Amino acid sequence: MKRWKLVSLLMVFVLTILAxxxxxxxxxxxxxxxxxxxxxxxxxxxxxxxxxxxxxFGEKLMEGFENAIEEVEGEAILRAPEQPTxxxxxQIIEELISQQVASITIAANDxxxxxxxxxxxxxxxxxxxxxxxxxxxxxxxxxxxQADPEAIGRIQIQATSEMIGGKGQIAVLSATSQAxxxxxxxxxxxxxxxxxxxxxxxxxxxAYGDDLRDKxxxxxxxxxxxxxxxxAIIAPTTVGIAAASKVITDKGLQGExxxxxxxxxxxxxxxxxxGVSPWMYLWNPIDLGYLAGRTADALVEEQxxxxxxxxxxxxxxxxxxxxxxxxxxxxxxGDPFEFNKDNIDEWxxxx
Amino acid sequence: xxxxxxxxxxxxxxxxxxxxxxxxxxxxxxxxQLLNPAFLSPGNLTDLIKNTAILSILxxxxxxxxxxxxxxxxxxxxxxxxxxxxxxxVRAYPxxxxxxxxxxxxxxxxxxxxxxxxxxxxxxxxxxxxSLGLMNAFxxxxxxxxxxxxxxxxxMSDSFKHIATSSILGINTLVFIAIIIFIFFNYFVNNTVTGxxxxxxxxxxxxxxxxxINSDRIYMLVYTLMGGLSGLAGVLWVSKFASAQxxxxxxxxxxxxxxxxxxGVSINGGVGKVTGVLLGAVLLGVxxxxxxxxNVSPFWQMGIEGAIILIAVLFNTIxxxxxxxxxxxxxxx
Numbered sequence: 001m002k003r004w005k006l007v008s009l010l011m012v013f014v015l016t017i018l019a020x021x022x023x024x025x026x027x028x029x030x031x032x033x034x035x036x037x038x039x040x041x042x043x044x045x046x047x048x049x050x051x052x053x054x055x056x057f058g059e060k061l062m063e064g065f066e067n068a069i070e071e072v073e074g075e076a077i078l079r080a081p082e083q084p085t086x087x088x089x090x091q092i093i094e095e096l097i098s099q100q101v102a103s104i105t106i107a108a109n110d111x112x113x114x115x116x117x118x119x120x121x122x123x124x125x126x127x128x129x130x131x132x133x134x135x136x137x138x139x140x141x142x143x144x145x146q147a148d149p150e151a152i153g154r155i156q157i158q159a160t161s162e163m164i165g166g167k168g169q170i171a172v173l174s175a176t177s178q179a180x181x182x183x184x185x186x187x188x189x190x191x192x193x194x195x196x197x198x199x200x201x202x203x204x205x206x207a208y209g210d211d212l213r214d215k216x217x218x219x220x221x222x223x224x225x226x227x228x229x230x231x232a233i234i235a236p237t238t239v240g241i242a243a244a245s246k247v248i249t250d251k252g253l254q255g256e257x258x259x260x261x262x263x264x265x266x267x268x269x270x271x272x273x274x275g276v277s278p279w280m281y282l283w284n285p286i287d288l289g290y291l292a293g294r295t296a297d298a299l300v301e302e303q304x305x306x307x308x309x310x311x312x313x314x315x316x317x318x319x320x321x322x323x324x325x326x327x328x329x330x331x332x333x334g335d336p337f338e339f340n341k342d343n344i345d346e347w348x349x350x351x
Numbered sequence: 352x353x354x355x356x357x358x359x360x361x362x363x364x365x366x367x368x369x370x371x372x373x374x375x376x377x378x379x380x381x382x383x384q385l386l387n388p389a390f391l392s393p394g395n396l397t398d399l400i401k402n403t404a405i406l407s408i409l410x411x412x413x414x415x416x417x418x419x420x421x422x423x424x425x426x427x428x429x430x431x432x433x434x435x436x437x438x439x440x441v442r443a444y445p446x447x448x449x450x451x452x453x454x455x456x457x458x459x460x461x462x463x464x465x466x467x468x469x470x471x472x473x474x475x476x477x478x479x480x481x482s483l484g485l486m487n488a489f490x491x492x493x494x495x496x497x498x499x500x501x502x503x504x505x506x507m508s509d510s511f512k513h514i515a516t517s518s519i520l521g522i523n524t525l526v527f528i529a530i531i532i533f534i535f536f537n538y539f540v541n542n543t544v545t546g547x548x549x550x551x552x553x554x555x556x557x558x559x560x561x562x563x564i565n566s567d568r569i570y571m572l573v574y575t576l577m578g579g580l581s582g583l584a585g586v587l588w589v590s591k592f593a594s595a596q597x598x599x600x601x602x603x604x605x606x607x608x609x610x611x612x613x614x615g616v617s618i619n620g621g622v623g624k625v626t627g628v629l630l631g632a633v634l635l636g637v638x639x640x641x642x643x644x645x646n647v648s649p650f651w652q653m654g655i656e657g658a659i660i661l662i663a664v665l666f667n668t669i670x671x672x673x674x675x676x677x678x679x680x681x682x683x684x
Contacts, residue, residue: 177649208649213592213599214402215639221398222643225389239596246504246593250516267594270504348505 046296047077047096048105048289051133052084057351058107060285061132065105067286068293071315076293077101086113093117096126103127103296105144108135115139127299129306131292137328141299141306144292145325146283148332149181152236153188155281155335156261157198160232163258163278167200168231171223173244173261175211175237185236204230209240216243224257235261241280245271265339269348272341284337285351291317291333369615371666372630376637383641390644397523403636404525405584405591407629409603410610411536412580414628415573417611418553420620421478423574424604425467426581428489431599433459434585435493438502438595445508449590452511456586457579463489464578465571472570486604494597504593515591525587532580537625549573554621610635613663634659 048065050058062078069076077096081088086109096104097120104121108114108130118128118139131144160170172189174182186206193203204227209216216239223230224247233248235241241263248257249271259277271277294314295304304310308329310322322329339347383390409426416423433456441452463485470481504512519527540546552559552569560566589595614631616623638659642652 205646207643210649213588213594213596217592218398218402218639219643221395221402222640225392225395225398226387226644226646228389242504242594243592264501264503266503266505267501270593273505348503 044072044074044102044297044300045077045099046074046103046105046293046300047079047099047101048107048131048292049089049092049096050078050080050107051109052088053080053082055080057285060350061107061289061292064286064289064291065293066289068290068297068315072294072297074102074297084109086110089114090117093121097121097124100124101126102300103129105292105296106130106135106140107132109133110135112136127296129292129295129299131288134328134330137325140328142295142304142322143325143328143330144288144295144333145330146288146333147181147336148334149184150188151332151335152262152281153185154192156185156234156236157189157192157201159260159279159281160234160258161198161201163260164201164231166197169202169204169227169229170232170234171204171227171230172206173216173219173223173233173235173237173240174206174208175240177208179211179237182236189234209235209237209243211237211239213239213243216240217247220244220247224251224253230257232258232260235259235263237261238263238267241277242267242271245276248276249274262336264351265344265347266349266351268339269344272339272344279338279340281336281338283333287317287337288333290315291320291331295320295331369624369627369630372613372615372627372634372663376630376634379634379637379641383637383645386645390641395640395644399636399640400526401523401591402640403632404523404529405587406607406610406635407529407632408532408580408587409584409607410614410628410632411532411625412577413607413611414536414614414616414623414625415540415549416478416577417608417616417618418549418620418623419570419573420553420556420618421471421570421573422482422608422618423464423467423577424479424482425463425486425489426577426607427600427603428486428493429460429463429578429581430585430588430603431595431597431601432463432489432493432496432585433457433582434589434599435497435502435595435597437586438507438589439496441508441511442502442506447508447511449510449514453514453583453586456582458582460582460585461575461579464575464581467578468571468574471574472567490597490601493599497595497597499597501597502589502595507590507593511590512593513590515587525591528583528587533625533629540625545569545572550621606635609660613660 046069048062050062052058058080066076066078079092081092089106089109093104093114094117104126106114106128111134114135115138118135122128128140129142129144130140132146134143172186174186190203193201205223207219207223209219220233220243223233233244235244241259241261245259245268248254248259254275259271260280262281264282268277268280272279291314298304298312299306303312304322306322306329308322308324311319314320320331322331380390389395413423413426436459437452437456440455441447467482467485470476471478515525517524540549548559548564549569552564552566556566588599610631611623611628612618612631613634614628616628638656642655647655
């Protein structure tokens, strides 16, 4: 009995340690710190700090950033903490401040938590911008936003209209009914639908799959049962779009009901290849990183100050304008990136 | 004499409850059918049964755990872990036979269940606490083995995805497996010594021990069986949805427990029937399938599900109290 107790306790102990280790080592390789000192006179050094290492989306974001910085003949410093914590990012930013980099681009782990350290950086003359996940307006000069809610909403209706020839019943399968992103996009979808060219398209229902596989499947099945003439399902969420596509695949409804929306390329590769979803959207992390790099350069070169109305050239992406938001200013990347049969192969392993 | 009366009344109560539940399901179906004629179409009923298969497999396992006065909160995490390990194996070896993938899932589940069984039986930790701890440990391990990545549809072999879409003897494989498990459980709890010992242990642990029932063995058995079923369900889940995520089945244990309680299983142990649990799972299946069909607002949907569970439990308590009072009255005479 006693021995059993000991063994069992040990097992729990080991399991807990394993689980804890999982949290620590799950992120893979260490950060790519390019911390060469000296020689800082000739080239301008731009740093980017992502949320954590080993994140496929982050790797691509930093790749884009590096491309942009290399184009303007600067030096890119790519950093990320092992864990997605504020503490890890603060430590890295402190290091970057003492290295006297020209700019810091941050994908924040917390909206307000980085304010003291980022203000310190700004006071030292370092240009600070946020990308992907913003910091508050006081601790940044400008935010680079991947998603313009209006463009995201409108483009999904435009795509659906093209897929179904501009007429028929359509339905939306969202995440939860309280998800603010999705609700905003759906509002814009409805606004786009008011245009006369969509007169023959009817939005019959907005269903909520709660980003759960089983619920999203049930909701999709219910849509198909309730609306036998349904032509398209728009799912602006990864779990929803994949679940809806799976249902259409299993029921052999390819070509009768199309699925589009927003989803991870890896999850959607199967269904883009089998034709259930002719194409769908998500932001392109490389472009986002590239725009962030160009914005950082524009700030350092003093082409912009981060104030509303500033404009600058972002290399291959064209011209951008700084716009006002509720909290601070931002640059919008623009339309989301289209994933289709031709490019899904190269993206499905990326993220 | 009074013992006999009591057992007769309990038997009556059991039957009554099951008919009541069946009647409730029929009533609910009629209401949904009137609101949306697509509900009783063959296509929708097939969807309903397929979607309820995994829930009913898990509910049968949970029934045994509840009968022994235990509870297992770790099954959602066990389901995710075994599904993830099976999916990772399939990703690495696409030629793996699907039966082998199922076996891997079951083995992982059995190991998880056995750990919980040991903690409950040998160490004597309360099941709710032991399974709560393991729930987090298993969930953490799921993230760890997957490196926080998902296994997506294109990374799984067709044969693996076919587990959930293929059919045996004209019945969908998921449903077929659920039927086999139902038949096995029905036989096991009603006709085997071990099966009866589970009930005996649940109704009165002390006298069960005195009468020579090896309680540790029974606890080990029910938790290991629950683990094995969770492992099986994990593989079926991943195959059905063609995607393995770290947060798969998070919170699913509560749905499973709800199915059991609806089916008349008592949290106080000793009471629960296979057919009742099946009806409980079917009722939840009807709700999950039917509420989206009648266009209930998503805010109401959860509320309605919760209200129905509460009504079922209240009904159970009231009937039980009435029976007990009647028994007491008889004793006075």
